[in-house]
Amino acid sequence: xxxxxSTSAFTKASVKVNGKLSDLPQPTTYITSHNSSGQAIVHSxxxxxxxxxxDSNLAFAVPYTTSRFPxxxxxxxxxxxxxxxxxxxxxxxxxxxxxxxxxxxxxxPGYACGMHRTQSLDYGIVMEGEVDMVLDSGERYGLKRGDxxxxxxxxxxxxxxxxxxxxxxxFVLQDCQPLTVAGKEMGEDLxxxxxxxxxxx
Numbered sequence: 001x002x003x004x005x006s007t008s009a010f011t012k013a014s015v016k017v018n019g020k021l022s023d024l025p026q027p028t029t030y031i032t033s034h035n036s037s038g039q040a041i042v043h044s045x046x047x048x049x050x051x052x053x054x055d056s057n058l059a060f061a062v063p064y065t066t067s068r069f070p071x072x073x074x075x076x077x078x079x080x081x082x083x084x085x086x087x088x089x090x091x092x093x094x095x096x097x098x099x100x101x102x103x104x105x106x107x108x109p110g111y112a113c114g115m116h117r118t119q120s121l122d123y124g125i126v127m128e129g130e131v132d133m134v135l136d137s138g139e140r141y142g143l144k145r146g147d148x149x150x151x152x153x154x155x156x157x158x159x160x161x162x163x164x165x166x167x168x169x170x171f172v173l174q175d176c177q178p179l180t181v182a183g184k185e186m187g188e189d190l191x192x193x194x195x196x197x198x199x200x201x
Contacts, residue, residue, distance in 0.1 A: 018049050019049060019051060020048070020050045020106075021050065021056055021059045021108070021166075022166035024128050024168050026047050027048050028048070030045045031045070031064070033079075043076075051089065054111075056108075058113065059106040060103055063102050063104065065082045065086065065096050065100065065101050066081070066100045067082075068081070068098060069100075069175075091197065093188075093198055093199030095118050095119065095120045096173075096175065096199070096201075097199065099175060100173065100174045103171045104127075104171075105158075105168065105171065108160065109164050111160045113157055113158050113159075114191035115156065115157045116189055117186065118199065119179065119199070119201050120174055120201075121151070121173075123150060123151075123172045124169050124171045125147070125171075127168040127169060128167055129145070129161070130142060130145075131158050131159065131161065132161055133156060133158065136156070153176060153179045
């Protein structure tokens with residue numbers, strides 16, 4: 001999704017188990033549920049499954065999704081919807097219509113994704129490294145580990161500031177009502193080379 005640097009040879013050579021490209025720690029998803037007595041249990045725990053994009057300069061993992069709001073947890077309805085959606089990952093855009101997406105993103109050293117916008121309210125947390133948030137107005141802000149970006153259907157770009165280290169962000173993307181600013185509808189804009197299907201919301 002954007003302008004790759006000369007890191008592709010390194011990233012292709014470093015593909016690891018579960019599709020992880022970076023040398024950052026491999027996270028695990030822990031999903032809870034209830035036993036027959038109503039006590040909390042761990043339903044499942046699995047390492048993140050990664051998918052490469054943009055000549056392996058970018059990797060996505062989607063630990064969880066919801067497809068309704070509010071989600072229905074009865075009889076594991078939300079789990080079944082998530083498993084059905086994630087079994088056909090080519091159908092999932094950046095946003096899940098009428099739902100949410102929890103997505104972890106690894107950025108190769110020096111990588112800058114393309115300028116893009118989603119019709120969603122997003123929480124983006126820097127987990128590793130430092131990332132510049134660039135807006136189409138020309139504003140640019142450096143985000144460090146622990147910083148949070150609240151993206152409100154705005155045009156933006158992420159840039160890994162390091163030329164030697166991978167960066168990682170965690171995002172929660174939530175579908176939102178169509179946004180109109182100055183008479184213009186701010187719909188989804190994936191740019192020209194995202195490699196992702198439209199979200200369809």
